[in-house]
Amino acid sequence: MKICMIGTGYVGLVSGVCFSDIGNDVVCVDRDIKKIENLKKGIIPIYEPGLEELVLKNYKNNRLKFSTNLKESISKSDIIFICVGTPTKKNGNGADLSQIFNVAQEIRSSISKFKIIITKSTVPVTTGDEIEKIILHKVSKKLFSVVSNPEFLREGEAIRDFTYPDRVVVGTNDKKSNTVLKNLYSPLISKGAKYVNCSRRAAELTKYASNAFLATKITFINELANLCEKLDVNIEDISIGMGLDKRIGGRFLRAGPAYGGSCFPKDTKAIASTADKFKTNLSIIKSVIKSNENRSSLLLKRVFDILKGKIKNKKICFLGVTFKANTDDMRDSSCLTMIPSLIKKGALINYFDPTGEKKEFKNKKNVNFSKNINSAIKNSDLIIIHTEWNDFKSINFKKIVQNKKFRIFDMRNIYAPKKMKDQKIKYFAIGR
Template sequence: MNISMIGTGYVGLVSGVCFAEFGFQVSCVDLNAGLIARLSAGEATIFEPGLDELMTRNIRDGRLSFTTDLAASVAGADVIFIAVGTPSRRGDGEADLQYIEAAADAVAAAMKPGAVIVIKSTVVVGTNARIRDRIRAARPGVEFSMVSNPEFLREGSAIEDFMRPDRVVVGVEDTRGREAMRRVYRPLYLRETPMVMTTLENAEIIKYAANAFLAMKVTFINQVADLCEKAGGNVQEVAHAIGMDKRIGAKFLHAGPGFGGSCFPKDTRAFAATGRRFDAPQTLIEEVVAVNETRKQAMAARIIEAARQSDAASVAVLGVAFKPNTDDIREAPAIDIIAAIQKAGLTVRAHDPEAMVTARAALPGVVWCNSAYEAAEGAGVTALLTEWNAYRALDLKKIAGLMTGNVLIDLRNVYKAEDIEGTGLDYRSVGNSSAFPKAGEHH
């Protein structure tokens, strides 16, 4: 079976490489010639643990190739995946489908009869049917199958998520599409991975509903953290206890500066916009979106207030990626937080193990440092924004000695009280009344 993967962004590249690892012939397509040249040379264009090794092996073994020639790739493909971006549309929050539509037009012109066209991009309900009708209009009388196959990859663990998913969701309309997807995912079927075969519309809604629910869990525990700080609680102990309930689960119950990344922000906005469009308002998710934006500004205000209390001229920021094990800064809380700190007239000295190259253009005026220790030099406040492993065992006495102030604001609750003893640091975590002063109080 030959597979064409249109789009070599995060989803397309990881999926294409993993399908090649399954043993299929995979041709990955992108219009960016520079990107394709780098990929053809075995250079992963995103940071994802394990991706380099898989790419190198499958290119070497002849199963994986990269091209700018979409027509040639599609013409020889039995299954064509569309994995292009669906960013938020300005103004209404709906998913921008222009790249999907352009890819579909190009596929329609080049596909062979009987091809199976799979939309892997995250798209709002009704999109697969619209694209199916668009392709039918462009190639009347040519048989093809339309499939919705949303992805559930977490950045930083995408290879594992692809190879050992909780489930595979497939929206299909006919036997040909169903059997093609069973064949594509046969290695997972042999591992007894659940495969949910459903309608196009259900598959589209499943993707958005899943991400919206997870974003809601993040927002919920952040609001619980606020209550803990004011009522004398500790959000980590609360989250641990409620997460032990199997109906709730422990995942995504980690208080912090708000959610970011390539999925949750745009998907929650699109889900809310879809609800409004169908006159079925998703008011819970609308509130999640609003609270998350407020959260980032509230965390920035904490850092700014601490800096003013210590007469600091600069703040050290550790971590700008939206989560560890990725260089993705899309809608990372750090972006808004750093911008607010700068707007307050403070200098930001920042470090991130992987994301500094991508962050430079997005964050002008930041002093980029080679290590957490260099970032802390001369800073009145050090703020830990991304829980990279590199920050989990810092020499906190050394950090304190390098700073002009002594406030460590840990927005990911990486450290515990016993880690701070004897360091001289004024430690402030999230959701812990004993570790974060109330307004007007000083440690």
């Protein structure tokens, strides 16, 4: 099939390359000229395990192309996936749909034969209706169908998630579009993915409901971790004990920092805001948002306690600053709240991240990027393990850190408290 991906970010690039890898002709379009030029040279704009090899392979065999020419790319394709961003509005909690509607306007002036137009971006329920209206202004109803096919991949596991999804959700009442999409996804269905066809609105809402539920699970266990800290109970025991119940499941049930990233914070806000618009109070999700927003201050308070209130001139090292391991995505990472707060109190921050230096901290006074773990932690008073990269899982702290009284705050519960105690390391973790 001939496919056009509009927006070559985390979702557009990963799903585009994976569609080409299962035998389709794909053109990935972006308005970012530099990004497209780089991709043509084999320079990948994001860190995602396995992505580079797959891009190079499919670009070489000509099934994957990159372009900035939207009109031409649309006219040559049968299926158009919209994969542009849907961030939170600058003044409010709803989703900013300007990128989606701009693309809808561009699409409508490029249709001369039947096209299936699919939102892969996460869009609030009824957005498909709006896109349809925009296109109908210029194009006959017979020439297009607007479908919702939300994407559930996770950064860091994106290729695997796309190739072996639990489910593919396709929202359309149009039989022809449904058949085409079922065919497109048949290589994944044959490997075990469940194919769910529902209404367009149901597909749009399923995506938000899923993300809001996962955010709720994380927040739930984070709050329980706060209680465990008061009771000398190990939160890991609770996670295991609960998670083994198949009705609950152990995933997304590990206590840690506030959830962040490009999806959960914006999607929880957007679904609550959409529900308000339809005069429905999603009170659980609203309290999840609030609890998560408070979490970074709560963890900062623990940092103050660990350092006995003496932050000024303390050398604090962050291992990992992205919102989670195996991604370079800084969007809504809790470090963006914690590091500036600590600097304000006079801390001297050193950080190491396996995906390199971050523009968010470049030229920031008292924030320094170290090129490796050893130099990052060497002179620390406090080491904060913020993400769960494998690189951080077997560090010989005693051997590397020169300050004899250094402390560790393990926000991902990577290390065993007993082993740390045996080594006489002052070790603090989450909920245990």
